[in-house]
Amino acid sequence: MHPELFKIPIPNFLEGLFGEYFTIYSYGFFIVIGAISGVSYVAYESKKSFNLSFDKINTLFLLLLIAAIVGGKAFLFFEKPAYYLDHPSALLTGNGFVFYGSLLFTIPTMLIFFKKNKLPVLPMLDIMAITTCIVHFFGRIGCFMAGCCHGIEWHGPLSVIYSDPACQAPLHTPMHPTQLYSASMILVILVVLLVIKKHKRFNGQLFLSYLMLYAAGRSIIEIFRGDISRGYVIDNFISHSQFISILVFLAALFFYFKIKNYKKTTT
Template sequence: MYPILFHLGPLTIHTYGVMLALGVALGAWALAVLARRAGLNQDRVLSLALWTLLAGLAGARLAYLVLEPGPLGPQLKQFFMIWQGGLVFYGGLALAVPVGLWLARRYGLPLLTLLDISAPAMALGQAFGRLGCFFSGDSYGRPWDGPWAVVFSDPHAIAPQGVPLHPTQLYITGALLLIFAFLWWLWPRRRFGGQLILLYGLLHGVARLIIEPLRGDWRGEPLWGWLTPTGLFAALMAAACLAVYLALRRRGGQPPAAGPGRAARRRGATSRSA
C-alpha cells in the first residue's frame, strides 16, 4: 500500500503515524462527548486519557519488540519509532489498565462510568490505528487468492511483496467500527455500570479470535495449533468479560452512575413536570 505518505524536506511522514494520530484525535473527541453527557469533568477525563494512552503505547511497543524474532538489544533502539508500525494491543492493555485505574482513583472519577465512556472511544481510535496497519503492511494476513485479496508492492511495506494476502487489517477495522457504532448507540440505553466496557472486551476478543487464524505475521510462538499468545489473551479476555457480564445482568447490575450534569438535567426535568 502506502507506508510513506510524503516527504517534507528531510522529514518522512509515515501513513501509520498519521492514521494513529487521527485515531487518537477521534477517540479523544468521542471520549469528551460522552464525558460531557455523563456529567464528568472533561479536563480530568482527557488528562487521564492522555497518560493512559502513553502507557498503552509504551506497553504495546514493548510487547511487539519482545514477541518479534531476533535480538532484543538492536530492537530497543527503535522503541520510540511507533510511526513505522509495530504495536501489540494486549501489551498496551496490560500497562494502560493499572495506570488508568490509579489515575481514576486519584482524580475521584467514578470507575464504571469512566470505563463505559472509554469503550466506544477505544474502539474508534483502534479502528484508525488498524487502518494505519493496512497502509504500512503491518498485521498482514496469510496468502490467499480470493476475490478481495490484497497485494503489497511498496518496498517499505512490512508485508511480503507480490503475494495475494487476506486483508486482515481491514477485517479488524470493520469489526472495530461496528463495535464503536453499537456501543455509541447503547450508551443512553445501558442497564448497568460496566455494561459497555464488558461488551467491548467480549466483542473485541471474539473478533480477534475469528481473524487470528487468517493472520500471517509473527505474533509469538504458537501455543497450540494456530493459537498464539495474542489469541490466548483474546480468548481469556472474551471469556472473562462474558462471565462478568452475565453475572451482573443476572443480579440486576449496578445502575449507571449519574454525574453532576446528568443529575442536574434530571432535576430540571422533574421541576418542569411538577
C-alpha cells in the same frame, strides 16, 4: 499500499537540519486522526456527564499513551524474549506493538486515574470503550496503509498486493487484508456499543461487551493473520493473541454477570 502519505518540501535554509522533505507517514497520520477523534468524544461525553475538565482529559490521554507504549512493547518482548535480550534496540523502534499489551496496561491506568480524580469508574469505562473503538479503527487503517498486521497468502477476490518497498508486508504476494477485516470488525463493535448505550442496563456493560466482542472477533481474524513472528502458545494451533483473547473473554464474561446480578440484588 502507501506507507508514506505525502511529502512536504523543506525550505532551502532548513535542508541542512531536516533534509529535502518532511514526510507524513500513513500509520502516524491515522493514529493522530484517531487520537483527536477519541479525545473529542471523551471531552464531549465526560463534560456532559461529569463536568470533567479538558486539562484532565489531556492528562488521561497522555498517561494512556505512555501505558499503551510500555504495554505494547512489554508484550512484544515476551513473544520472543531470547531475541530481544540479544537485540534490545529492536524494542526501541517505532514498529512492533502488541495491541493486547497496550489494552491490558491501559486498563489499570484508567482505573487508577478515575479513582484518584473521584470519577465513577464503570460509567467512565463505558465512555472509554467507545473511545477505544474509534482510536483502534483509525489505527487499523494505518496498519493497512503501512502493511503491518498483514494476512496470509490468499488469491481470492479481496486479496491485496503490496509493492512499495517501504511496506512491512511481503511484496508482490496476494494476501488476506486482515487489517481491513479488523477495521470492519471494530466498526461493527462500535455500532453495537452505540445501540447498547441507548438501552444500557448497568454501568460497565459497554466496556465488558467491548472486551468480549473484540476478543471473539480477534480470535477469528487471527486465523488469517500472516505475521507469524508473533508466535504460538500451541504451535500452529493457538497464537499468543488467541490465548489472550480466551482469557480476556472469560474474565469479561465473569464480571459482566457479576455486575449485572449485583445490580439486580440492589434494585
